Amino acid sequence: MELQTARGVRDFPPEEKIAREEVVNKLKQMFEIYGFSPMETPILERIETLSAKYAGGAEILKETFKLKDQGGRDLGLRYDPTVPLARFIGMNPNLKMPFKRYELGPVFRDGPIKLGRYRQFWQCDVDTIGVTSMLAEAEVLSLAARFFESLGLSATIKINNRQLLNGLIEEAKVTDKADDAILSLDKLEKIGEKGVSEELKQKGFLEKEVKSLLELIRVKELKKLKNLKNSLIERGIKELEELFSYLNLWNVPYSFEPSLARGLSYYTGTVYEVFVKELPSAVAAGGRYDTMIGNFLGSDKKYPAVGISFGLDTILDVLKLRNKGEKKKRSVTEIFVLPIGTLTKSMILANELREGRINTEIDLLSRGISKNMDYANTQGIPYVLFVGEDELKKKKFKLKDMATGKEEFLSIKEVISKLRPKTE
Amino acid sequence: MELQTARGVRDFPPEEKIAREEVVNKLKQMFEIYGFSPMETPILERIETLSAKYAGGAEILKETFKLKDQGGRDLGLRYDPTVPLARFIGMNPNLKMPFKRYELGPVFRDGPIKLGRYRQFWQCDVDTIGVTSMLAEAEVLSLAARFFESLGLSATIKINNRQLLNGLIEEAKVTDKADDAILSLDKLEKIGEKGVSEELKQKGFLEKEVKSLLELIRVKELKKLKNLKNSLIERGIKELEELFSYLNLWNVPYSFEPSLARGLSYYTGTVYEVFVKELPSAVAAGGRYDTMIGNFLGSDKKYPAVGISFGLDTILDVLKLRNKGEKKKRSVTEIFVLPIGTLTKSMILANELREGRINTEIDLLSRGISKNMDYANTQGIPYVLFVGEDELKKKKFKLKDMATGKEEFLSIKEVISKLRPKTE
Numbered sequence A, B: 001m002e003l004q005t006a007r008g009v010r011d012f013p014p015e016e017k018i019a020r021e022e023v024v025n026k027l028k029q030m031f032e033i034y035g036f037s038p039m040e041t042p043i044l045e046r047i048e049t050l051s052a053k054y055a056g057g058a059e060i061l062k063e064t065f066k067l068k069d070q071g072g073r074d075l076g077l078r079y080d081p082t083v084p085l086a087r088f089i090g091m092n093p094n095l096k097m098p099f100k101r102y103e104l105g106p107v108f109r110d111g112p113i114k115l116g117r118y119r120q121f122w123q124c125d126v127d128t129i130g131v132t133s134m135l136a137e138a139e140v141l142s143l144a145a146r147f148f149e150s151l152g153l154s155a156t157i158k159i160n161n162r163q164l165l166n167g168l169i170e171e172a173k174v175t176d177k178a179d180d181a182i183l184s185l186d187k188l189e190k191i192g193e194k195g196v197s198e199e200l201k202q203k204g205f206l207e208k209e210v211k212s213l214l215e216l217i218r219v220k221e222l223k224k225l226k227n228l229k230n231s232l233i234e235r236g237i238k239e240l241e242e243l244f245s246y247l248n249l250w251n252v253p254y255s256f257e258p259s260l261a262r263g264l265s266y267y268t269g270t271v272y273e274v275f276v277k278e279l280p281s282a283v284a285a286g287g288r289y290d291t292m293i294g295n296f297l298g299s300d301k302k303y304p305a306v307g308i309s310f311g312l313d314t315i316l317d318v319l320k321l322r323n324k325g326e327k328k329k330r331s332v333t334e335i336f337v338l339p340i341g342t343l344t345k346s347m348i349l350a351n352e353l354r355e356g357r358i359n360t361e362i363d364l365l366s367r368g369i370s371k372n373m374d375y376a377n378t379q380g381i382p383y384v385l386f387v388g389e390d391e392l393k394k395k396k397f398k399l400k401d402m403a404t405g406k407e408e409f410l411s412i413k414e415v416i417s418k419l420r421p422k423t424e
Helices: A014-033 A058-062 A082-091 A135-150 A162-171 A175-185 A188-202 A207-218 A231-249 A292-297 A312-322 A343-355 A369-379 A389-394 A412-419 B014-033 B058-062 B082-091 B135-150 B162-171 B175-185 B188-202 B207-218 B231-249 B292-297 B312-322 B343-355 B369-379 B389-394 B412-419
Strands: A044-046 A066-068 A074-077 A099-108 A120-129 A155-161 A270-276 A284-288 A305-311 A335-339 A360-362 A383-387 A397-401 A407-410 B044-046 B066-068 B074-077 B099-108 B120-129 B155-161 B270-276 B284-288 B305-311 B335-339 B360-362 B383-387 B397-401 B407-410
Touching: A014 A099, A014 A120, A014 A135, A014 A312, A044 A082, A066 B066, A082 A099, A082 A120, A082 A292, A120 A135, A120 A312, A135 A155, A135 A231, A135 A270, A135 A284, A135 A305, A135 B343, A155 A162, A155 A231, A162 A175, A162 A207, A162 A231, A175 A188, A175 A207, A188 A207, A231 A270, A231 B343, A270 A305, A305 A312, A335 A343, A335 A369, A343 A360, A343 A383, A343 A412, A343 B135, A343 B231, A369 A383, A383 A389, A383 A412, A397 A412, A407 A412, B014 B099, B014 B120, B014 B135, B014 B312, B044 B082, B082 B099, B082 B120, B082 B292, B120 B135, B120 B312, B135 B155, B135 B231, B135 B270, B135 B284, B135 B305, B155 B162, B155 B231, B162 B175, B162 B207, B162 B231, B175 B188, B175 B207, B188 B207, B231 B270, B270 B305, B305 B312, B335 B343, B335 B369, B343 B360, B343 B383, B343 B412, B369 B383, B383 B389, B383 B412, B397 B412, B407 B412
Parallel strands: A335 A360, A335 A383, B335 B360, B335 B383
Antiparallel strands: A044 A074, A066 A074, A099 A120, A120 A305, A155 A270, A270 A284, A284 A305, A383 A397, A397 A407, B044 B074, B066 B074, B099 B120, B120 B305, B155 B270, B270 B284, B284 B305, B383 B397, B397 B407
16 A cells, blocks of 8 residues: 555644644634634535535636535535535524634645645634624734734735725726726736736737726825715725724724735625735735625525635745744653653652643653653653652752753752743 | 535534533643644545555445545545554654654544434544553543543543453353454443343354353453463453553542453554443543554554544533533623724723733624623623723723623723633
8 A cells, every 4th residue: 555645635743733733723812802703614515505606606616525425415525614604604594693703624625736735724714794894804804913913923914995996997997897807906916017917908908998997006095096986986985994994993004905806706895915024925815795695595685794714824834934943843742751760650740740731741661861862852842850769759850951951950849830831 | 505514414603612612622731731742634535545454444434435536536534533643654654652642623424324423523532652551551541531520520431451351252262253252242331241141142152151251251350360371361461450550550540341342443452431420422432552553554563552532522412411501602702892882992992802812892783782782691791891981981891790790890901800811
């Protein structure tokens, strides 16, 4: 048998998973501080759900892993947490609004394998359902800003409004080619004005249409756009002004980016992307999708919705770049108990440390001192406790700090208070 | 479109997921206290891996969800975390021993739907690879005992040794029918001696074979079994005595149960099951499987291994039974900020609470007092903070304890120190 993982999926050994868990735990904590509660939807969904008209769209469906159960029922692996959320909301008509939930977990796409693209990856989504006020956007953006701050990353948030963008397209008189315009304008940051201009011309846009579009998009101040008497633009500006006032109140840094669209996705109002200086691709993104859930459910009922999705892999790439050269943590163990012919007594001490909630390992292989030290060192365990007969008599044990080499003689109680993580 | 989940899978809305997360977090914390580090293997595996001779066996393979990727490669959804672990160990020959890891996450079985059986469910596994000493067993059993204690459940651990059991079967002279004997004896707790006796006779065991087997199995004291001169029994007793001495040292409660086998699984030595009085089925179980990984890898190298698996669904069932009648937590929110015509100022206060790491919601729908109170009440949010003009002037805000109805006037700082969870 050839030993390998399936194509496009990964093992996360402890040294990777520990770093992932740190980020995931920070995300969860921040989600909860903002009053979002956890929820879990299944990885298996009925193919009817995943392929519903207003779900992910044809392109995503093409990349959906499909399978059958033993009863011959058609199933698929979820490609995002949003479609299951929409189904859940439809199945639970008595849900109290606003419904604020987060979901973290694996999603699947059977697409081509490229650098940084995987067939199983984690998506970390937080959504507010039932709120038309821009407070919903303000909350998830404040949350995002504070989360990246907690990682020591300085994030910038680019914000636009799809109604405003549609209004600008209307002003440039290219509404009949809106999708083409949106897809090209969305690339402005990546390929620059010249690139966008060329692409639009290739798509058959007239010289004056391109000029008009680019001129409108170039205006980065809301008040200058106010002169345009266009109801879409007016509505977009009103929403953005409300949102910006909230963001200013909460000291959330942002910039207005009128070309931002987030593709041809289901967004209906605000759209945003979060960037850090270390990477060109967004580390989080989302927006308002007021019609998607209702359309998905084929319901007349309105389900205004706002969400943001954090890219766990991208965030970890950024942290890896930043922490380059630092030793990876291979273990959560804080202390290694090294018995020197004192196994039974050492076991009692290890038990005391564990009762004190210190992450503790003890030699399980009756190895000698140097082999145990080598193990503790490779694993990156920060402290080793030496337990010899002499130490047992004195009830003071040699604690070695593996990073500095410093040694002290401490009682078990003293070791616990030294290592117990301080409350932040 | 009919709105439903796939057959045999479940949504966990916040009121379920919050309870699940509490248990999962306690498990993780306990795993780490014992020096196990987290790891994650993929949900998708190559079918060759899942169907390898020494993997799950024919019965499990029959229940494996199978699918193909776009390249036509045969894949399956993992049915347990052990086979991916074995593959991982084979792919990482330089792994430092002992390798102590835990993995929590969904596994899949396309089996018949019965009460309490699902097609997607969580398995929480912790394993030590590379240790022949009974210290490995002692650690996971101490961990299990302490975990259930932390949930306020009193657990009993039943322990046996497969070598001892095989020795008893040898003594009863039914080695040629060992598998049949094991499967029936394993049911002793469930169907009693009479049931086992009848089942064995139906399987063609002679009267005297049954009598001999049951007599041997009835001996619940190791020292009484020492008279039997049988090398399998001797080895089993030696291991159990070593293990029991460690468990006594660590005050782990256990009982010796010579009929326990854990089915025809790959266990080679110690086997154990953990029970709580609230349920007849085991809440955790595992054992030593010294040959499985080596056999799976087709390797001459030895990979002694010890593991225990916690049944998240079963544990939650027990807690549900115990907490019957208690109100479920529908939200992680600790405080609801209720603006009375003071949105902007209330937003600033909400921000201060969030900076103080208090899980905070604020009215997003500009609702009146009674609707907001109704929302906070249904969600089970413990505190509501009223922000009126008067309160803003005095900088003291009315904090209502929703459980007791008690009201106090506090500054935001005082609210934060009141609500910030105390360190344990």
